[in-house]
Each structure stands twice: as structure tokens, then as C-alpha cells.
Amino acid sequence: MQIKIAKLRIKILLLILVRYGVAIAQDDVEIDKVNYIASYLYTFQEDSLSNDRLKSEEMNLYIGSTYSKFEHAYAYQRDSIIKVYKNHTNQQEATQIAWSLIQQLPGGGHFTKFKILKENNNDTITFFESNITSKVNLKVIQNIQIDWNLVESNDTIICNYKCHKATCNFSGRYYKAWYTMELPFNNGPYKFLGLPGLIVKIEDKEGQHIFELTSFNKINYCMPIYFNKERYKTTDMRAYYRAKKTRAMELVQLINNSQTFGDVNTGEIEAKIMTLNNYIERL
């Protein structure tokens, strides 16, 4: 069953690709260079009602001198591949090669396609995602003010860093976070910021969304941070989630109308897509 679903997933992706072509997600304006990479393991529950489907994806926080960007660990490679093949003379061939390369990269599912750009030393962040549905690129500009409650507790060692605990309420969930002053960055995974050190671990009370630091490294090579704000239409989080839900419905429709799936029980896949409902923010 598991294998069948995995195969179907590839089929769905291919189908979408054929329909719309590789909608090239390009953020081609270089805005900064990466100094540090913090990698987080993001463990989340896709279906709010059932906890037997916990998924883990690797997410990276790229920290530059002025900006930082948070995205799926393989998004950078994905974008790089597209960039390389963009100016190829034979577009069809290039698309094929690019796709075959992209396919080998893991992740980038429904819950981890977004990217977040934070401006250091500023509460304003830009949350964005391209190709939510065909050629729909959205961005949300937000002012993040988190009312952190610092908890007096013994030092907790996480990833060899001495950490302190803090709690907060954010978008309908109650979070426990651990931050370290050994990494003096006002930053963290997802939209989280505002603690006197980098957030090393953060989890919500129900244990449905957990970010844990797995590595922190200084980068000695040149790795630019790209962003092209012109590409994205400004909206708010509600509209973004609406678009995501529409996208899920679209996928269901696509499966129903397609002949590609043959005898496989599409109902199960439909049900799976429909239960992708446990978004990190409760609006």
C-alpha cells in the first residue's frame, strides 16, 4: 500500500507537470549572502485528527548579514537546478532533465513548500510560496510580535548548547521553546523570532509541530540568498490557506478526472489529500 501511494505521488506530480509545464519558480535577485546555516528537523502531523501519520522534513535557516531565509532543505537545490536549465536552448529537453534531477530530491510536500524571508533586526517578515496552484505566487508580509514568557529553569543542553526555556502563544497554538545565548541571533525556525538567542527547539503543546536544530554551521563559500518580491502577489495568511485548500481540492479533481491511475482505489488517495488539514497556524 505504502509503495503504491509513493508511486501515485510521482504520477500525480508528473501529471501536473505535463499540464502546466515546469512553472519555473525563480527568485533571481540576489539580496544577501549566507553566513550561517541552521538546519532543523521539522516533525509535523498532517491530519489533525490522527497522530499516526507524523512526518519529518529537513528545513534550513540561511542566515546572512541583512536577511535570513527559511525553507525546505532541498529547495535551494531545486531552485538551483531550475536556474541552471532556464536558459537552455531546447526548453523541452531542459525541462525533462531538470525534472529528472528534481525528482531525486526528497521533500517539498504540501506543508513545507513555503519560504520565509526575515530581515535581521526587524520584526517584518515575508512569507511566500510560488505555484500554489498554477502560476499563483503569493506573499504575506507580516509584523511578528511574539509575547514571549521566559521560564526560569535549569539549563537544558540541546545540541551541546546551553539552552533556556520560553513559552508563547502564536497563531492559535501554545509553544514551548528552547533558545541559546551561545548563538546570539534573534531568529529561529518558521516565523519565530524575538528571543535573546537562536531558537534551538520549539514545539506546540499537542506535539503536532516540532522544530529541532540538527546542525549549525558557518559557511565559508559563496551562497547567495535570492528573492524577487515582484513575482509574488501580496495577500494575507487566510487567503494563503484558502489557496492551499483549493489546491488540495484541485488535486482530488485531477485524480478523479484522470485515466492514469487505472484500478487503484483513488478514494484512499482522495481521503489522504483531504486530511492534509493540520496547518501550523490556526486562523
Added chain:
Amino acid sequence: MRKCLRTYLFSSILLFSLIINAQSQLSGFISGEDNQPAAAVSVMLLNPAAGNNIITYAFTDDKGYFNMSYTAHTDTVALSLRSLNYSDTTLLIANKTQELHIMLPTEVKAIKEVNVRGTPIVSKQDTTTYMVGSFEKQSDESIGDVINRMPGFTVDATGKIYYMGKPIDKYYIEGMDLLEGRYGIANKNLSNKAVGAVVVLHNHQPIKMLRDKQFNDGTSVNLKLKKKFTTTFRAEGAIGIPYPRYNANITPMLFSPKHQMIATLQANNIGNDLSTQHHPFTISYNEIDNYTNTKPNLLDISSVAPPGISNRERYLMNNAALISFNYLTKLSDEEELKTNVSYYNDRIEEEALIETEYYLENDTTRLREHTQNTFKKNSLITDLIFTNNASKKYINNKFRLENYWDKAETSINETQQLQNAKLPHFSAADELDWHRMVGKHFISFKAFVDYNHSPQQIQYEPGVFDDYINNGEAYNLATQHYLKQDLHTKASAAFTLTHKRWAFSTKTFVNFSLNKLNTTIDNNDFEITADSLRNQLDWTESEAGVDEKISYETPSLKLRFNLPLSYINNNIDDAWHQASQYIQQAIFAPRAYLNYEFYNFFKLITSLSFSKSIGDINGLTQGFIINNYRSLNRGLNQLPHKYRYTGSFRSEYKNPLSGWFASIDYRYSLNHSDIITRQISMGNGVLQSEILPYDNERSDHTFNGEVTYYISNWRSTIGINSTNTFQQSQYVLNQSLSDRELQTNIAGLNINWGYWKALQIKYNFNYTRTRQRTTQANSKFHNYEQVLDFFFYLTKKQWINIRGEYNFNENNQQTFHSWFGDISYAYKPEKGKFSYKIQCRNIFDTQQLISYWNSDISLVRNTYYLRPREILLNVSYRF
């Protein structure tokens, strides 16, 4: 507290008399040495009077400015500045509204980098996770082989798992406790390929409802499987020479989120001890006042003390079969039902030359006995367990039936003395454990019923103790019958009140037991009716009491006091002797326990206890019992009064990041009793023992230490351990009272070297020294064992294992050595599920092993006969 109060008063005065607003404003400009604004500096205001807690914090903006308002009740506050490009600076400033300009020296800092990914051991608050892939080797057959290699773990010869020197509580597979204490089955048969990680659960409270409410310092293990749905199958067959040596094993397993099943069918005569998969490693009734209902051995059947080598396969001459079926089903998220059925049959042959030297007052008697034993073991254990482990309530009912049909035969010096024993035992027990939350508090109820019946007997041929049994004339056959029958019921109800970090628990309990003890001796199948040779005791014991428990828990500190007070009432009816008694006694056994964790890696545990009790009623047997063909025992018409003080201290250090695991343990106990056993030598090693009223004490000191270092990059583990005991006691031989001192020192070194891919080396060194000092004699002996194991991984398909063992014994300038060698070659085709192994054990064909042990009045030298050279061809199939 006083300080707080003072501050409070002081600030109150300030507030009311001076009308000062406690809120202060702090703003400032931070720059580098070049006067350029320093942006993104983290500015923290700390309270130096309260452990540098953060009062408030801010970051400087692009222009280097920050602004914060705060409230603090101290004269000074600490301002801590941290950033990437400037040195960390902390300043003490007055607690008032002010504006600061701070210049920071430039310093480009090296940020501490980490990579947790790929680290084989990950530690979080209460769990330590070991990645199986990082510890496994090609030659591993089961998860137990891998666990044995993980730092912090030790697995003893029987398969019992210890973590940092302490036996584990529970062995879960995917969070389910299918096997309870019988985890040897999974540990020895579950393929390591199916397991992703071994998670150690520290301070694990198995009852969900009590988590974070009632502290438990036990350690449990959870195996995380790679797949949610796992089915594994192991089938193994081996044949070998000499004789038809064989080994067979068929073990299917199934693990899914709703069901788990492990069945096994095993048989062998190659020395693989199957009883370790039949008998639980942990006794599960330990929640009820440390009560155990293991099978009693009422009569001594002259079994030989095992030789001091770790590898039991060298001397265990068995012919064993085991059938076990274990099934667990989840009725809902919280409810589970499981059944365990295990049948074990074994025939164990034992052969040794036992030379005993009795230290008597004037002379020493030497005895030389060539002992041949045959144990026929036959038993069935079944369990049916229902558990509801919800967040607000807990129900656990366990029903157990056990039946043993054990027999034993002994021959000493061919036909000089024959013994034939029947040692059956039947037990039926039911335990109900019920807990429920009532608001923040909880109530619990426990009930326990246990019925045991053991009609055991032993026959001596020719008859023994002629003077007592047959008027001094030799006779053919003596039979000692020993029947013990009892019914225990225990019930308790407890209510626990919680208030913040405190918990107050009051438990009332009632225990009641009915007991029967009958012993008779037959002379040539005729029962002897002399009262001096028989016992018939019936007694009822009732106990009622209150146990008051007070505990205080913070994340780092756990403190607990137990104050149980009970009243015991014994009503004894002795049919043949003047011992009918009505004994009453109040019992008070307070305990204190402290567990303190600090600096994340350190843990201190200390406990103190006192207990007062009355002795076992088995000591009231005033009629003689033939315990052993050389000893005749009788008891006293008085129950002993005992009390005991114990104190223990334990310290643990575990740092999975650096790979260090260490623990030290010290334990002291002082036992006081008002009776003592007197042994009377009747010549030629024959002893009569009886109990005398006499106040005496025994003290025990035990010191344990253990250090393990795991070198992650080299995949190697190095460990040292030491156990030292010192015991002082008194004993009576014939007419004289003497002191006895016994000292044992054990030291060990273990190295597991896995740096090279193609070669793995294991080295163990164990040294034991025993010294005994008594009035009659001083004895001293040493023993050490060295084991060197080489695994050559020739290719992906084949490996060779060469093992060498050296055993050394020394006693009074006499030394003995023995050498052992094993070699095996394994081949596993890359495709397919079969693998093949050829094994030659005991290459040098070493036949004997000598070991020593001491009792208070004797020194025993055992020459144990071992398994000869054996060659085995093994085929196994697994998926």
C-alpha cells in the same frame, strides 16, 4: 525567604514613603571602538540577586539604539551584551532610569558549530536514543548482540540487560510490553536489521496517569522498529559431532500498531540455556512490598556451584526444548490484552569432583566426592494480562498459573550415595492494580491473591543418619517429605493528595495468609512417627497497617519519605511440638529517598531505611529435617526478631555527547538478629544444625564503580568496572562462637574495538579475589579470566571469528590454568535469506575447570567436567 522579605519591606517603604515608581527606563547607544553603531546586539538585563534570571531583553536597532522598561527590586542590575562581532560584556548598573553609551571592543567570534545528524547517541531530557545502525556489525544475529555493544549497557551471561549497572525495568517493542520480564526471547531472536533505534527511557513511569506526578527512578528500554508493520521469521538448524549434537530454532514474529506476536520453538543439546527465555528476568510483583512468589527450593539436592567462567556453553550439558507463545492485542488506544504461554523441558547433566575441606576446631576433615547430577526440568507458565493505561485511569489485571514437575537424581562416588528428588510446585496468582484521577489527586486500589502448593521430597539410598532414624543400624532408604502450602491475600487502598510540588499519600493495607508446613521422614517407605523427626505447622498471619508517603518533586529534585506502620498477628499451631504460639508485633520500617539531578549529566541518589521484622516461620521446625545427606537441621520454638539498617549512595554521570558514562554506588547494611545457627560436627563432614537464641549482627559494605567511554569516531567502547564487598558476621561451630570476615574484590576491563572495517576486536578481563578469615582458618584465592575475540570481516559475504579464553586460578600457592579456543566461519550469500556457519568449539579439548568457593566452615574445590571439542554446522534462514 528572608532576603525576599527584606527586599519586599524595603521596597514597600520606598514605595510608600518616597513614592518612587519601581518601573525604570533604560535606553542607550551601543557602538564599536570606531564609534560606529553596533546593530543586532542582544541586550539582556539580569537580576544578579536571583541567579542571573533575565528581567528583560532587547536588541539594538540598525543605529545602535535600544530601549527597555523594566521593574526590579534590587539596587543593581546586570546588563549583558552579546553579539557576533563584539566581545561579550556584562556591566553592573544602578537600578534607575538612565541612558547609557557603551563602547564594545571588536572581536570576531568563532561560533560553536554542531552537527547532531549522524550522531549515534542522542540525549533529550528523559530519553537517550542509540541508533542501531551505528553499532551493528556483520556478525550480529539479534538485537541483543548490538545492545551489548552500546555504551552504558551490559548484558550478562543469562541475557539480562543492565543500564549503567542497574537492571532495566521494562523492555518495550514499539511502546508495547509484550514479553514483560521474559524479554530474553526478543532480545535473542529479533533481528537487529528490523530495529532502527534503541531508546532508553530514564525515570520511566509505566503508568501514564502518574507520569510527571509520581516519580519512578527505573530505567526502561524501547525498541523502535524500522517499519510500522514488521514480520520477521527465523529458522535455524545445526548438527554436529560428537554424538548427535543439534540445535533448532523456529521463531516467527509480527509487529503492527494493533497486534504483536512472538512465537518460538527451540531445542538444543549444545549448551544454549533456554531457561533464560522461560523465566522472567524481573519479578513483576515488586510493587507489592517486594513480594516474590518464585518456586521455593525446600530441599538441597547437592547441585554443584558453577565454575567461574562467563561462557556457560562450555559446561552446560543440556537437552532442552522451549515452546513459547506471546500475543498482545490493542483493544483500543488505551486497552491491551496479552497472553504469554511458555513450556520448558530440559535434562541437564552435571559432573564434578568436589573436594571439601572442613575447618573444624582441632582437625580438618577432607572429603572427596565425585558427583553426578541429572536435573529433569519440566514447567509450564501462563499469563493473561489486561491493561488499561489511560491518562486518567489505570487498570492492570494479571493472572498467572505456574506448574513445575521438576526432578533430580544424584549419585555420589558411583553408588556410595544415591539421591532421587521430586520437586513439584504449583502456583496460581492474580494481581489487580487500579488507579484513578480525582481532580488533581488520585486513588489507587490493589488486590493480590496467590496460592502455592509444593509437595517436595528427596530419597537417600542408602539411608542416612542411622543414629537418628534407624537406631544406629544401616538401612536402605530414607525419604524426606516436605510439603509447603500457602494462600496469600493482600489488599490495599491509597489516596494521594497533590499540592504544587508535594504529594501526600495515605495507604491502608490488609494482608492475610494461611500456611501449612508438613515434614516427615520415611524409613524404608514407612513413615517415622517420632516427633523429633516430623513437623506439622499451621499458621495464619494477618497484618494491617498504614503507609504514609510524602514526596516533594521538582524537575531536578525528588525527595520521598515512606512511613509504614503495621501490626502483625501470627497464630501458630504446632501439632507435634510445644510451639503453639500467638505472636504479635508492631512493625515500623521508615525509608527516605533523595534523587537530585544537576548540570544535566549528573545524578545523585541516596536512600536510608530501617526495618524491623520477625523472621520466617520456616525456622520453627523443631523436628529434624534432612536438608542434605550430610546435614540434619532443626529450628527453634521461638521466632527471631530482626532489624536492619541500610544506607545507599549512588552517583551517575552520563554525557552522550562526549561518550562518557560513569556510576559509583555504595551500600551499607547492618542486620541484627536474636538467633544464630549452630553447626555441630558429627565427624566425617556430617553436620547437624540447630538454631540458638543469641543476639548477633552482620554488616555488609558494597562498593561498585563503572566507567564506560565511547569513542564515536572510532566506533569503539572501553569500560572498566569494579565491585567490592566486605562482610562481617558471626557463626557457631560446635561449642564456640567465632567471627567471620569475607572480602571479595572484582575488577574488570572491557574493550570493544571497531575502528577497522575488516576487523573487530573484543577483549574482556575479569579478576576476582576472595579472602575469608575465620577462627579456624584463613583462606585466599584468586581467579581471573581473559577473553579475546577477533572478528575478521573478509568480504561482505563472509566472516571469521576466532576466540581465545584463558582462565587462571590460584589457591595457597597452587595454580591452575585452562585454555579454550573457538573458531567459526560464516558465509551469507548476498542474495537470498540463507546463511551458513561452521563452528569448532573448544579446539584444545580442555576437559576440566577448577574453581573455589567458601562457606563459613569449609573451603570447596570443584573440578568441573566440561563439554568436549565439538564441531557444528549451522544453516539459518531469516527475513
